[in-house]
Structure formats: C-alpha cells, structure tokens
Amino acid sequence: MLRVDNLSFAYQTADVLEELSFVVDKGEHIAVMGESGCGKSTLLKLIYGLLTPSRGQILWNDEMVRGPLYKLVPGESYMKYLSQEFDLMPYTTVAENISQYLSVFYPKQLKERTHELLEMIEMTKDAQTKVKNLSGGQQQKVALARVLAQKPDLLLLDEPFSHIDNFRKNSLRRNLFQYLKDEKITCLTATHDHQDVLPFTDRILVLKDKALVVDGGTKKVYESPSNFYVASLFGEANTLPITLLKPYGDAKRDIIVYAHEFKVANSSGLKTKVKKVYPMGGYFLMEGDTENGRVFFHSEKELKIGSKVYLNVSIETINKRLRELP
Numbered sequence: 272m273l274r275v276d277n278l279s280f281a282y283q284t285a286d287v288l289e290e291l292s293f294v295v296d297k298g299e300h301i302a303v304m305g306e307s308g309c310g311k312s313t314l315l316k317l318i319y320g321l322l323t324p325s326r327g328q329i330l331w332n333d334e335m336v337r338g339p340l341y342k343l344v345p346g347e348s349y350m351k352y353l354s355q356e357f358d359l360m361p362y363t364t365v366a367e368n369i370s371q372y373l374s375v376f377y378p379k380q381l382k383e384r385t386h387e388l389l390e391m392i393e394m395t396k397d398a399q400t401k402v403k404n405l406s407g408g409q410q411q412k413v414a415l416a417r418v419l420a421q422k423p424d425l426l427l428l429d430e431p432f433s434h435i436d437n438f439r440k441n442s443l444r445r446n447l448f449q450y451l452k453d454e455k456i457t458c459l460t461a462t463h464d465h466q467d468v469l470p471f472t473d474r475i476l477v478l479k480d481k482a483l484v485v486d487g488g489t490k491k492v493y494e495s496p497s498n499f500y501v502a503s504l505f506g507e508a509n510t511l512p513i514t515l516l517k518p519y520g521d522a523k524r525d526i527i528v529y530a531h532e533f534k535v536a537n538s539s540g541l542k543t544k545v546k547k548v549y550p551m552g553g554y555f556l557m558e559g560d561t562e563n564g565r566v567f568f569h570s571e572k573e574l575k576i577g578s579k580v581y582l583n584v585s586i587e588t589i590n591k592r593l594r595e596l597p
C-alpha cells in the first residue's frame with residue numbers, strides 16, 4: 272500500500288504541492304489529472320524519490336521512501352518510473368534496452384521476458400533495431416517495456432502514450448493495463464487524456480492550485496464532476512443555470528452538462544443559435560449561442576451555421592447532477 276501523508280513540495284521558493292494526503296491499495300490503478308503545470312510530474316517524482324518533500328512523507332508498505340538527500344541513486348527496487356524523457360541507450364538495440372536490468376545469469380528467462388514485453392508493445396520485429404533509429408512513439412514504447420522488465424510492485428507513468436499514434440495507442444493501453452491488473456501491479460498514471468483514464472483506472476486524483484481537490488472512483492468523478500474544472504478534464508463541458516433546462520428547478524443552481532449529453536430537437540428546450548461546426552469524425556462538435564452565453568453540444572448531423580435548434584438534457588442526467596451538488 273502506498274501512503275502519502277501531508278505532502279508539500281516547493282521548487283526553490285515556488286510552492287507546487289501543499290498538504291496532499293491519499294492512500295493507494297495494492298493493485299489499484301490511479302489517474303493523476305489536472306491542468307498543465309499543476310504538479311502531476313512533481314508528485315510522481317516525489318513518490319519515486321527523485322525529489323525530497325518540504326513537509327510530509329511517503330510510505331510504501333509502511334517503509335519510508337527516501338529522497339535524493341538520503342540516497343545516491345534515486346528510486347527503490349520495488350518501483351519504476353517512466354518519465355517524459357525516455358532515458359534509453361540510443362546506440363544499443365531495442366532488445367538490449369528492454370533487458371538492461373535483467374540478470375544475465377539467467378539467459379533463458381532474460382530471453383523469454385524480453386520477448387514477452389516485445390509482444391506487449393507490438394515490436395517483436397524491431398528487436399534488433401538500434402534505438403537511435405526509432406521514432407519518438409517507438410522509443411516511448413521501448414521505455415515502457417523497460418520499466419516493466421523487472422515486474423515492479425509500483426509503477427509510475429508520466430504521460431505514457433503521449434508520442435504514440437492513436438491506432439497503436441489503443442491496443443497498447445489495453446495490453447498494458449490488462450497486464451498490470453493480472454500481475455497486481457499498482458499504477459499511478461499522470462495524464463491529460465481521458466481515454467487513458469475512463470476504461471482503465473479505478474480512481475482519479477485531481478490536482479488544482481497546489482491541492483488535491485478530488486480523490487474519487489473514476490466512474491463517479493466522471494458522472495458527477497464536482498465542478499467545471501473537473502468536468503473539463505473529460506472533454507467539452509458546459510455550466511448552465513438549472514432553470515434553463517428544467518423550469519421548476521431551483522433558480523440559483525447551475526449544473527454541468529457534457530457536450531454529448533445534449534439531445535438536439537427542432538422545438539422545445541434550450542434555444543440555441545448555431546455559431547460554429549467542428550467535424551469530429553463520427554459526430555459534429557457544435558458551438559452555439561444561448562440566452563446564457565456559449566454552449567458546446569454534439570450533433571450526429573452537420574447543422575447549418577445561423578440555424579436555430581433546441582437542446583434538451585435527460586431528466587436522469589439532471590437529477591444525477593443535482594443530487595451531487597453540495
């Protein structure tokens with residue numbers, strides 16, 4: 272179990288994290304989310320022991336994680352950290368990079384393990400290619416395989432798929448997170464991409480203004496975001512006075528509606544004038560004007576700029592959001 276207690280950290284004089292406390296159970300998958308610069312990477316570096324907390328402590332199975340003031344070589348053997356810089360050996364092969372930390376005294380196991388990881392990252396054909404000749408996305412996959420080689424108990428991933436194309440990203444995510452679940456490897460993933468989060472994590476930590484503002488189950492955080500900042504981590508969201516959607520509602524309350532939760536109708540609902548159209552492949556993201564200001568919504572059909580439509584939200588969604596309001 273990972274325990275973070277009252278953790279604070281400052282670079283020189285600038286405070287980055289203040290009094291964070293949370294616990295992660297063995298085998299849990301956690302997403303660390305928040306706007307750029309909110310301290311996601313810093314938190315992972317603190318947990319890995321690359322930085323020393325200003326206050327508070329980090330414990331893994333009741334053992335204190337030692338920062339660089341106490342250890343010459345940072346990091347504990349039971350954990351691995353995949354940073355945004357891949358830190359590979361460019362002039363050696365993919366297979367050599369992956370097996371770098373495996374024991375040469377067990378050549379059979381070394382070969383099998385390397386092959387298993389090459390299969391996971393779908394790069395068996397590139398085993399003998401030198402890393403310097405790989406693309407950024409391929410290097411990121413090799414770096415990922417390398418941190419898995421020794422089967423860590425705790426894995427810290429910083430934007431692990433940021434360089435990988437969508438086509439391969441999806442299968443890599445499925446392979447990786449299934450493997451981590453099967454092996455009961457605890458994992459914290461810092462990410463901006465909700466597609467890394469919704470299908471694969473158990474819980475979400477949201478950072479804002481140096482603090483941990485949300486610690487909750489993934490489904491709950493997504494379905495009942497506590498505010499607009501949290502909802503925006505999952506895509507286009509809107510904040511609307513409840514009266515615009517439900518005439519008998521409490522006039523002072525706003526609710527959050529994701530763009531995909533609106534249903535477009537020809538009459539009755541929130542009157543909206545179409546302003547902009549963004550083709551998204553399977554649907555159109557629309558920007559519209561209402562009496563309350565700008566609104567984002569999805570439409571299956573391309574709507575004409577300047578046309579008037581009416582937006583509706585299901586009563587289940589409204590009730591769900593109202594229940595969760597403080």
Ligand SMILES: Nc1ncnc2c1ncn2[C@@H]1O[C@H](COP(=O)(O)OP(=O)(O)OP(=O)(O)O)[C@@H](O)[C@H]1O
Nearest residue numbers: 282283287305306307308309310311312313314461
């Ligand atoms: N080595 C450093 N020295 C001084 N300030 C730093 C250093 N590294 C990061 N910072 C600052 O600390 C804050 C948190 O940075 P961090 O990289 O942890 O954010 P992040 O949430 O991971 O951002 P991103 O999503 O863009 O990767 C930022 O304001 C950043 O400018």
